[in-house]
Every structure is written in C-alpha cells, then in structure tokens.
Amino acid sequence: MSTFDPDALECLAAILEEGGFERAAQRLSITQSAVSQRLRSLEAQVGTVLVVRSRPLKATTAGQLLLKHAKMMRLLRADLEKDLQELAPLAAQGQRDEDRVSIAINADSIATWALQALAPLVQGGLPLEIIHDDQDFTHDWLREGKVLGCVTSLGQPLRGCRVEPLGAMDYVAVASPGFVQERAPDGLTRHNFHRLPFLTFNRKDDLQRDFVARAFGLSQVTLRQCYVPSSEGQVRASLMGWGISVVPQLLVAGLLEQGELVQLARQHPYPVHLYWHCWNLPSGVLDQISAALRSGAGGALRP
Numbered sequence: 673m674s675t676f677d678p679d680a681l682e683c684l685a686a687i688l689e690e691g692g693f694e695r696a697a698q699r700l701s702i703t704q705s706a707v708s709q710r711l712r713s714l715e716a717q718v719g720t721v722l723v724v725r726s727r728p729l730k731a732t733t734a735g736q737l738l739l740k741h742a743k744m745m746r747l748l749r750a751d752l753e754k755d756l757q758e759l760a761p762l763a764a765q766g767q768r769d770e771d772r773v774s775i776a777i778n779a780d781s782i783a784t785w786a787l788q789a790l791a792p793l794v795q796g797g798l799p800l801e802i803i804h805d806d807q808d809f810t811h812d813w814l815r816e817g818k819v820l821g822c823v824t825s826l827g828q829p830l831r832g833c834r835v836e837p838l839g840a841m842d843y844v845a846v847a848s849p850g851f852v853q854e855r856a857p858d859g860l861t862r863h864n865f866h867r868l869p870f871l872t873f874n875r876k877d878d879l880q881r882d883f884v885a886r887a888f889g890l891s892q893v894t895l896r897q898c899y900v901p902s903s904e905g906q907v908r909a910s911l912m913g914w915g916i917s918v919v920p921q922l923l924v925a926g927l928l929e930q931g932e933l934v935q936l937a938r939q940h941p942y943p944v945h946l947y948w949h950c951w952n953l954p955s956g957v958l959d960q961i962s963a964a965l966r967s968g969a970g971g972a973l974r975p
Contacts, residue, residue: 676717681742683710684722688731688739689818714738731816740817746773747820750798750957772799773957776814776822778807779873780841781946783903784922786823789968793960806877807944814949820958821950823965834952838965839973840943842921844928845883845936851913852934860916860936862888865895869915871906872897879944883918887940907933918942922972946973 686696687707697704715722722735731739750773777786782804794800803813810822815830829835845860852859855868865888870880872895881893898915900906906917907924911932927933948965950958 676714676738676741677710678745680710680714680717681738681745683707684714684735685739685742687711687723687729688735691728736817743774743817743820744951744953747951747953747955747957751955772801773961774801774803774819775950775961776803776805776810776819776824778810778823778825778946779804779901780807780903780920780923781823784841784920785968785972786965789964790961793964798957798960806873806879807946808878809876811949821948821961823946823948825944825946827945827947830949832952833949835947835949836962836966838946838948838969839975840945841973843879843883843918843942843944844921844924844938845916845918846907846924846928846933847910847916847936848913849931849934851910851915852936856916856936860884860887862890865893867896869896869898871900871909871915871917873903873906874899874901880916880918883937883940883942886942887937943974 683696683700686699687693690696690699693704693707697707700707711723718734718738720734721732722738724730724732782802786802790800790802803810803819805813807823807825809824811824811826811830813819814822814824814833823838827835827837847856856864858864860868865884872880880897881895884895885891885893896915898909900909900914903919903923906919907927909915910917910919911927916936924933928935946969948962948969950962
C-alpha cells in the first residue's frame with residue numbers, strides 16, 4: 673500500500689475544510705501554487721481526482737477516504753502529544769492548526785451542556801474543533817469522515833464506529849407573554865397552530881413540525897416558519913415576540929420561572945434522545961472526549 677505524504681494529506685484537508693485553495697494556502701502558510709501542486713501530486717499518486725472544482729468545492733469518494741485518513745493521522749498526533757505532555761510537559765508545546773480534533777455536536781447541546789462538559793479538555797490543551805448542525809444531520813459529518821465523532825439523535829451505528837446513548841433532552845414550546853395574549857390566548861391547539869409563526873433553526877430542521885404532529889396526533893403538518901440559525905437566537909427572538917420556539921427546557925427554565933416566557937402545550941412533553949458516535953479506534957484522546965460527554969450528559973439530560 674502506498675505511503676501518502678502527510679503534508680499533501682493536510683493540504684487536501686485544508687482545501688476541503690476551508691472551502692478553497694486561497695484560504696487553504698493562508699492556513700498552511702504556503703503559496704496557492706504550492707497548494708495546487710501538492711494536490712496534483714496526491715491525485716497522481718492515487719490515480720484519480722480528489723476534489724471537484726465546483727462551488728462549493730466537494731470531495732470525490734476517493735477524496736473523502738483520504739480526508740478521513742488525514743483526520744486519523746491527526747488523532748494519532750493528538751494521542752502522541754498527550755503522551756509526550758505527560759512525560760515531558762515542555763516537549764509538546766506549540767500545536768498547529770492542522771492538529772485540530774474535529775467533532776460534530778448539535779446546536780442545542782452546544783447551547784446547554786456540551787461546552788461545559790468539554791471545557792476541562794480544552795483548558796488542558798486539546799485543540800478541539802466543534803462543528804455544529806441540526807441533531808438529525810451531525811451523523812452525516814461522521815459518515816463522510818469529516819469528524820471523529822458526533823452527538824446526534826440517530827441511534828443507528830455506522831460501520832467502524834461505536835455508539836453509546838447519552839440521555840434524553842426535553843423540549844418545550846415557548847413564546848412571550850405578549851405574543852400568547854395577542855395571538856394564542858387559548859394556548860397552542862390543533863385548530864390554531866397553522867396560523868402562528870414558529871421559529872426554526874434552518875430548512876433542514878423538522879423539530880417544530882414533529883412537535884406539533886406528535887402533540888395533536890397529526891400525520892402531516894405545515895407551519896409558518898421564520899428561520900433563526902441559533903438556539904440562543906431563537907430564545908431571544910421569542911422574547912421579542914417573533915413567534916413560538918420549540919427549544920430545550922434546559923435553555924429556558926430560568927426564563928419560564930421568571931415569567932419572561934410562557935410554555936405552550938404543557939401537557940405534551942417532547943423528548944429527543946441523543947447518542948454519541950465515534951470511530952472505533954484505540955485512542956486516549958477519543959476516550960477522554962467520550963468520557964467528558966458521557967459525564968456532562970449524565971448531569972444534564974434525563975436518563
């Protein structure tokens with residue numbers, strides 16, 4: 673089997689992660705011409721195209737495999753750095769941008785419990801990169817080899833990966849008191865939901881539709897939606913009377929207690945079960961991340 677040049681692999685990763693040759697050159701502190709040359713050399717060695725020059729750039733199937741290999745090399749380096757740091761604290765200083773360990777976490781977990789869980793690792797020097805997406809789609813980042821692990825609502829394990837349940841995050845529908853008084857004095861019902869605006873993370877987010885469908889026993893739901901791509905932003909928009917948000921109870925518990933938000937459809941709890949998936953590799957760094965997320969979820973989520 674061919675041995676691939678680590679610099680060429682990192683060049684490929686930089687092109688795909690940064691979304692272009694110019695930004696990859698800036699990240700690697702080399703010329704754009706050198707980036708193109710390294711990619712051509714790697715493509716010649718593999719014998720096929722690795723990057724589709726589209727907008728945005730996309731990896732071919734072979735490119736995705738080599739990107740995953742590059743991230744495995746990063747994980748090995750991170751494990752080595754960790755071991756060297758324990759042996760000689762001064763020997764493992766000065767980590768590079770290409771040493772980042774990437775994981776994907778759903779936005780609601782980032783907004784509530786996950787950052788606190790990972791804080792000791794980052795404070796200890798782990799060069800962590802967190803990719804955020806909807807909980808139904810973080811799984812795709814792992815499937816494509818772009819991250820080492822992901823927090824997702826999907827429990828089906830991927831080939832070569834291990835999975836463990838983290839717990840259930842309870843969601844509630846909330847709106848400002850003024851909005852409820854003016855637009856929904858009888859609360860959220862099966863007769864008025866289609867007239868009320870809902871705040872949604874993005875066009876991939878089906879959480880609000882699923883909440884309404886489950887609450888009122890409907891097979892198909894159409895909502896008026898306003899897109900706010902941030903969990904905290906949705907809460908702020910709800911406070912300003914934009915509409916109804918379906919958000920983690922963890923995120924709005926204090927605002928509900930203070931009366932700044934009102935819970936709608938209180939009799940219809942909506943739990944979302946979360947899982948941690950990661951590559952099934954012997955790695956001290958992955959073990960640390962897994963343990964941190966397991967512990968953080970254990971203290972924040974419902975078993």
